Amino acid sequence: MKSSSKYENELDLLAQFKRGEVSAFEIIFKMNYPALCLFLTKMGIERFQAEEIAHDIFLKLWDKCGNFDSLDSVRAFLYISSKNAALNFLDKTKRLQKKEETFLAQQEWTEFSVEAQVVYLETLKVIQENIESLPEQCKKVMQMLVFDGLEPQEVADQLGISRGTVYSQKARGIALLKERLSFDQFLLFLFILQYSL
Known part of the structure; x- marks a missing residue:
């Protein structure tokens, strides 16, 4: 009898939540x-940070309050959303650390002679110009991978293409740049590509 009562209470709670009643959301x-x-x-x-993420997830839950058919589906939404948010946060943190490491590594090049720095900057300019001259979709993919530091899946999502297309356009871009750049320029390009991904 006790479990039946609990079940009825859960149904009532869910019904109130689906109607957008704040008291049910608070429970x-x-x-x-x-x-x-x-x-x-x-x-x-x-x-x-965990508390901030949890609050954000509950705001999303509130926005979707009419979409659930059981409290189990509410809990599933909370945990799946939290897991995805946590993975995204950890990925961004890792990427920021990588950028900081790259920045610190780049600071070392300021100790080079002015002539060496000029050659480096000129080479970067040549690489950028050659990427901009690639076929349109290939250019967009390479710019997002190299200059924006995005992951292949992020590029795919933003451009509305498949991840496989991102990889094929990346391979195409690398092949075209290998033909157009000098050996030293291409080596620097590969170095930049490695540290931007």
Whole structure:
């Protein structure tokens, strides 16, 4: 009898939540927020950031309150969204660290002679001009990979193409640049490409 009563309460809670009643949202928040924060910290997110991510996920949940057919589907949404948000956050953090490392490495080149720095900058300019002269889709893919530092999936999402197309356009771009650049220019291009991905 107790489980039947609990089931009826959950149905009532879900019905109120689907109608957009704030009191029902608050109950769902209190039921799930602590566990969600713990889940995020177990994924390697700092406590403060975990709380921010959890709040964002609950805002998204509230926006979709009419879309759920059970409290289990609500919980599934919370955990799947949190997992994806955590992975995105960790990926961005990793990318920022990589950019910082690249920046620090680039600081070392300022110790080179002025002549060497000029050659380096001129070579970068040649690489950029050659990328801009690539066929349109190939150019966009290479610019986003090399200059924006985006992942292939991000490029695919932004351009509305498949990940496979991104890889084929990248291969095409590398092949074309190998023909157009000198050996030294191409080596520098490969170095930049490696550190931007």
